[in-house]
Amino acid sequence: MALLQVEDLAVSFVTRNGINTAVDGVSFTVETGRITAIIGESGSGKSVACYSLLGLVPRPPGRIDGGRALFEGRDLLQMKETALRRIRGRDIAMIFQDPMTCLNPYMSIGRQLMEPLRYHHRVSRQAARARALELLAEVGIRDPAATIDNFPHQFSGGMRQRVMIAMALINEPRLLIADEPTTALDVTIQAQILKLIAELQRRRNIGVIFISHDLAVVADIADTIVVMQRGRVVERGEGEEIFQCARHPYTKKLLAAIPSGSKAPRTEPAEPLIRVRNLCTWFAPGRGAAPVKAVDDVSFDIQRGEVLGLVGESGSGKSTIGRSILRLVPVTSGKIDFDGIDLTALRGRELKRMRRRMQMIFQDPFASLNPRMTVYDTLAEPLLLHGIHSRKHVAQGVLRLMDDVGLARAFVRKYPHEFSGGQRQRIAIGRALATRPEFIVADEPVSALDVTIQAQILELLQALGREYGLTMLFVSHDLAVVRHLADRILVLYRGEVVERGSGDELFERPQQAYTRQLLQSIPGATRGF
């Protein structure tokens, strides 16, 4: 007998605008000792299906229209709330998506951990505490005895998710439902948590439902995969089956979305998007003093879809070039053509219209986001301002942007201070992309971030560049960062271009002493980078 057998489950929401069917005749089974993954994009009904099993869908507006859910032979859907409560947290436990908000901030993690054990099994405080310490150690919390009385905010996201897992397992449930348990975490942490869940599942030989929107995430751990779309199961199969021979077009689409990592070869169109000729941007420090030649007689082209790297130490004029192109600083002389239009000649409304096609990402994601605006407000503002979405449809636009830059939709009402630096830079990137620009100036976008986060943001920029067909000017002081991203690189020294070429050319055959000096300063360069 299957551990859990769901048959023809149907759930709908009764709203003012009518009845929305969220889950429509869904069937699946979970066997003891196996992981069943339910895959689908947000809104496909995968979470609602699982929440409704445990009576966690608020009713009203939720309504179970039919079906059966046999857990060890007993139908969960027919149970009274009191009977269901005895199963919840004892025989079936859950892990949720966002460990930042799923733990009670006013209660120490120890008390929260002990709670299910104390409630369901009436164990003494000491016994519960001992068991909690054991489990914390098992899920990989260092020094549990010292941290058990800490509050959730004292843990990182990954550690909080470990605490959540420990809390779910403390009653040794026979079925674990994990709802996107790694979506809110950074990539490296995600891998650790996945490994932990798979390991604990094997050790305990329990059944697991793993809900995710990402096929790649479950590829390594799922025994059975159920693909859902718009409330229905469109495909199901053993893990390998799905990856080898997916039949449904939706599954194929999900499979295609898994990034392969190789960079598509770029075809070079004849007409460059941006043509800069003899650009000079001088600043006058005061009356009579000699002007500071921040940018002095610089010329270059950027092809459509190209990423041009601009490298130099601080004061080399690299940021000023980016700002000059966007007309954020007054240009002294020279010509900047954007798609055949001379930007230096534009004024007022024409300039505003052009600016929509060009955006900037700044170095410091802390300073460049308004602390009083939620993510929603920050992203909706440019969408509305430039008339890209009507007020009615702007919410969808915002959510799509969040998907694109890899932010969980649940964060939409949060303020910048609630995010990590990497997440904040994602918001800033989302804001820059909101106007669907053709050209982006990224001014040291990763300099303020940790190395691991740097890699993620660079990856994101690369992926988005492909997806949106972006042309990019990538400004950095770090040759190593630029090398992997840029098609071509310009090296700047005191306002002048001293060398240009592809990343590999510059790295292997630097012509100028200054370029060699920059290369030397890369960490690890002397030991054969």
Added chain:
Amino acid sequence: MAGRRRGRLSVWRFITLRLLQAIPVILVVITATFFLVRIAPGGPFDSEKPVTREVRAALEAQYRLDLPLHRQYLSYLGDLARGDLGPSFKYSGRSVNELIAAGFPVTAELGLYALLVALVVGGGAGIIAALKPHTAQDYLPMSAAMIGICMPSFLLGPLLVLVFGIHLDWLPVSGWGDISGDKVLPSITLGAAYAAYIARLGRAGMLEVLHQDYIRTARAKGLPQWQVVLKHGLRGGLLPVVAFLGPAFAGLLAGSFVVETIFQIPGLGRFYVQAAFNRDYTMILGTTVFLSVLIVLFNLLSDILAAWMNPRLRAQYGRH
């Protein structure tokens, strides 16, 4: 306020800072009150039967009213620094300190009971309303709260007296501590408006908290509804109420004179209002200073309490 403050601040440093910040505030209150009561027409001895010029001059000299205004002000500040609020102009032979000492305990007791009424009735109504929003269980207490806010105590008091004191004859209609039960009606009258505010604050706070993800976690643990609400929801939901307690208690003390007048209660509020009518300069000033110090203290107290209830803020103040 602590959210804006970055970095670690020890509790004691925080308290000291806040007390230091209060000094200029209180100085402004003293100065403004001192000059405002002098600008108001009439003087402390105008209502007495006419006195001779000599007697009046002697009286004014006794209370230092013959000095230039700025000298009076400075000498008042000097007395104040020593904790002396001066003699009452009206109740000869009694100092303002004595009068406050006599009236304040009664007012404080009344305020405390009123606050209890407000917390229990208001907090309870707020929680009950938040459990089933947009149903009768929500609309009923919230409508009552709206009425409570709108109804002034000089209307509610006599109404309560009429119903419970006279028609039903359950409770005494006036006095304080003379007959058993005579403290009930004044406490309800004074606390009603605050109960209404707390109900609305509590409802909003609980509604927000009950939609948090960690409430869903608590339900997924299999806890019954009452445990979910009381153990997981209450602390976060009532934080705004706690932050409101300080200003509320201060407001109860300062605003008690209407209720004290209705129910013939010998509290500070009545002295305060009478002092204003009598141009009893020192009594007005003394009571104002006393109340403003209390208000500052209670605001500080409720801030500390709110910070203590929230571990994230507690961490910022650090215990090292």
